[in-house]
Every structure is written in structure tokens, then in C-alpha cells.
Amino acid sequence: MRAATLVISIALWPVMASLPAYAHHSFGQFDDKTCTVIEGTVKKWEFSYPHTWLWVIAKDAKGAEAVWGFEGADPATLALYGWSQEFIKKGDKVTVAFNPLRDGRKGGSMRKVVLPNGKTVSAQGDEAVFAKCQVPSAHGAK
Amino acid sequence: MAPTRESRVALWATAAAKMLQLFALYCITVGHVVAQSDDMQKLWMGTWTMTEETTNERYLACCDGPALEVPLTPKYRKIRDAFAAIPFATREKTVGNLPHCITPGMPGEVQHPLLFEFVWSPGRVNILFQDGSYRRIWTDGRKFPETPTPTYQGYSIGHWEGDTLVVETRGISTKSEMFQSSPINTTRHTKVIERITVKHEKLKSRLTESEKFLRIETTLEDPEVFLRPYTFSMTFIAVPITFETGCAANNRDNGTSFDLTPPDDD
Numbered sequence: 001m002r003a004a005t006l007v008i009s010i011a012l013w014p015v016m017a018s019l020p021a022y023a024h025h026s027f028g029q030f031d032d033k034t035c036t037v038i039e040g041t042v043k044k045w046e047f048s049y050p051h052t053w054l055w056v057i058a059k060d061a062k063g064a065e066a067v068w069g070f071e072g073a074d075p076a077t078l079a080l081y082g083w084s085q086e087f088i089k090k091g092d093k094v095t096v097a098f099n100p101l102r103d104g105r106k107g108g109s110m111r112k113v114v115l116p117n118g119k120t121v122s123a124q125g126d127e128a129v130f131a132k133c134q135v136p137s138a139h140g141a142k
Numbered sequence: 143m144a145p146t147r148e149s150r151v152a153l154w155a156t157a158a159a160k161m162l163q164l165f166a167l168y169c170i171t172v173g174h175v176v177a178q179s180d181d182m183q184k185l186w187m188g189t190w191t192m193t194e195e196t197t198n199e200r201y202l203a204c205c206d207g208p209a210l211e212v213p214l215t216p217k218y219r220k221i222r223d224a225f226a227a228i229p230f231a232t233r234e235k236t237v238g239n240l241p242h243c244i245t246p247g248m249p250g251e252v253q254h255p256l257l258f259e260f261v262w263s264p265g266r267v268n269i270l271f272q273d274g275s276y277r278r279i280w281t282d283g284r285k286f287p288e289t290p291t292p293t294y295q296g297y298s299i300g301h302w303e304g305d306t307l308v309v310e311t312r313g314i315s316t317k318s319e320m321f322q323s324s325p326i327n328t329t330r331h332t333k334v335i336e337r338i339t340v341k342h343e344k345l346k347s348r349l350t351e352s353e354k355f356l357r358i359e360t361t362l363e364d365p366e367v368f369l370r371p372y373t374f375s376m377t378f379i380a381v382p383i384t385f386e387t388g389c390a391a392n393n394r395d396n397g398t399s400f401d402l403t404p405p406d407d408d
Contacts, residue, residue: 048392
């Protein structure tokens with residue numbers, strides 16, 4: 001799969017919109033002013049507590065393939081949006097928009113996911129969570 | 143000899159007390175029967191999740207954003223204000239027990255958006271939570287122990303008022319969370335009263351529509367923390383999923399860094 005990494009600078013979202021769906025831990029480790037978009041293949045989807053995790057095999061900007069880890073909201077919150085353990089399957093081609101880890105490792109706080117059917121879903125519950133982090137239509141978002 | 147006024151009053155008082163005892167026994171028996179009926183248990187069965195609106199309300203309740211009107215005493219208002227002054231994203235770590243995979247305890251336990259379910263056993267209603275915690279609510283008519291051993295979930299006694307389970311909890315550890323992830327813990331004076339009901343009415347929260355909803359009206363009493371009893375309401379809907387309990391199984395945040403070791407394939 002062609003690697004596609006796009007970094008979008010975004011304005012700081014007003015404090016009132018910075019309400020996390022669930023505050024199991026601080027989000028200080030994530031750069032909430034940067035939205036990165038990456039395409040890849042699902043290695044594993046963990047509908048787990050205290051947070052869900054999506055593991056995606058993707059290439060970075062230099063073309064090197066690696067496993068990326070993305071943290072989603074807790075299962076109780078995502079259940080309201082129809083997510084479950086069966087929601088994403090191993091081998092699914094997905095596009096993920098996320099706030100990257102500040103330490104530069106391959107991972108981040110998952111915001112939006114474009115599913116194989118082209119549908120875009122929020123991985124944090126409310127759309128207004130933290131900064132707006134969207135998948136551009138060029139990446140298959142509908 | 144004709145009975146004196148005092149003896150007549152005493153007689154009436156005794157009779158009234160007996161009647162009250164009988165009424166209480168009737169309530170417990172009828173309530174127990176109602177609670178144990180298949181229809182009732184079926185209505186309460188399932189996986190419950192907090193609506194988005196309640197999640198946000200409970201998140202803001204103590205410390206973040208424009209706090210709801212919680213009647214905190216000056217001492218605890220000061221603690222709240224100092225915590226609220228730190229923007230969420232720049233806090234080094236979230237306070238509370240859950241980041242350490244320790245149960246929030248009561249009353250914080252029910253204020254976190256954790257999936258939970260009811261399990262029925264004779265003389266007891268149990269609540270199993272997604273973080274692996276559980277509550278025992280005794281409905282067998284027992285009294286509180288004089289000095290209950292403090293525990294995270296406290297000692298809960300419930301009774302039925304029609305289709306409402308009324309629960310009182312005392313004996314809560316001072317390590318329990320008073321709110322969802324806040325710097326305010328319970329004290330040895332904390333008392334929690336809950337009125338829990340399930341309604342067979344449709345309710346939609348975000349993308350999920352449920353045929354029924356559960357409502358908990360909670361009153362927190364603690365003269366050290368609150369100026370007066372603090373009451374709030376929470377709503378939960380049933381979702382068609384099951385859950386596995388446990389926190390440590392996939393807690394990848396050690397407080398300073400995420401563990402990004404990929405999981406094994408199934």
C-alpha cells in the first residue's frame with residue numbers, strides 16, 4: 001500500500017471543546033495541535049479497557065513499513081457509536097487521523113478512522129473532542 | 143382500674159411500632175418478590191453504558207470546565223480550584239485511582255463511563271463493572287454493622303420501593319473517588335444514597351438507540367466535603383455488547399510513557 005502521511009497544522013481548539021470523551025489519563029503525551037493522517041492495514045483491533053487500541057501496519061514518510069499503535073476512547077464510549085470488537089477486522093484497509101505522540105514514536109491518539117467502506121467514524125466519541133482532526137477527502141473519506 | 147392516659151399512649155405507640163414493623167416486612171417481602179420476578183430481572187439485564195450527556199456532566203462535575211454547582215466546603219473548594227487551574231492537556235497525569243488500575247470505589251465508581259451489568263443472587267444484587275470491580279448490595283433486610291471495615295465500594299444495603307432499588311452505602315474507604323477522576327476523595331463521613339430504576343422506554347444517545355434506560359439519582363452526604371447534601375442524576379442505556387473485565391490487561395500508560403509493544407496476533 002502506498003504510504004501517505006500528511007501533517008496538518010490546526011488552530012488550538014477552544015477550551016470548552018477540549019472535553020475528552022473519557023479521562024482515564026492525561027492526553028499531555030499527545031500533540032493536540034498536529035493532525036497526522038496515515039493509511040495502512042489493520043494488524044489488530046483491541047476493544048479493550050481502559051482504552052481501545054488499533055494496530056496498523058503502514059509505511060512512514062521514508063517508505064519503511066512498521067506497526068503503528070493508536071489509542072481510541074474507552075469501549076463504553078465507543079459502544080454508543082456502534083463500535084464493538086467486530087467493528088474492525090484484521091486485514092482491513094483503513095485511514096487513520098490522529099494526534100501524534102510528542103516523543104516521535106509511531107503512535108498517537110486516534111481521532112477519525114476511514115473504514116474499508118469509505119465511512120468515516122470518530123474514535124473519541126464526540127466530534128468536538130480536542131482539536132478538529134479530519135481525514136481529507138483525498139484519502140477516501142466520505 | 144381504668145387505664146391512665148400514659149398507658150393508653152404507650153399501648154398505641156407499641157401498636158403503631160408493630161404496624162410499622164409489619165409494613166416494613168411487607169415492603170421487603172413484596173419488593174423482594176418484585177425484584178426476583180423474571181420480568182424485573184430481564185428488564186435490568188444487559189450491558190449498561192453512560193449516555194454521552196451524563197458522561198460529560200460527570201466529567202465536568204468536580205473540576206474541569208465550568209464546574210456544575212457542587213456545594214463544596216471552602217476547604218474542598220480551594221482544592222478544586224487549584225486543580226481546575228491546570229489545563230487538562232498539560233497535566234502530567236490524571237488524578238484518581240483508575241490510571242493505576244485501582245478501583246475508583248464508591249461513589250466515583252458509578253460516575254466513570256464504565257460498562258456494567260447486574261447479577262442477581264438471593265438477598266443480594268451485585269453490580270459487575272468493566273474495570274473488574276464489583277459491588278454487593280444486600281437486600282435481605284440486614285442492618286449496617288456498627289463499625290463496617292472501610293472498603294473502596296463501602297457496605298451497601300438496599301430495599302425496594304416499587305420498582306426502585308434504594309441503596310445506602312457507608313463504610314467507604316478514604317481512598318475512594320468522590321467524583322470521576324478528581325483530587326477529592328471520600329472521607330470517613332461519606333454516605334451515599336442511590337435510587338435506581340429501569341424504564342422500558344426508548345432513549346437515544348448519539349448513534350445508539352436503546353429500548354430501555356437506567357437512571358440513578360445519587361445523593362452524596364459528607365459534612366466535611368459538602369455544605370449540604372449534593373444530588374445529581376445519571377442516565378445509562380443498554381448496549382448489545384458484552385465486556386471483559388480487567389484494567390491491567392491493556393493499560394499501556396505508565397503515567398509518563400505509552401507502551402507501544404504491538405500485541406500478538408490472534
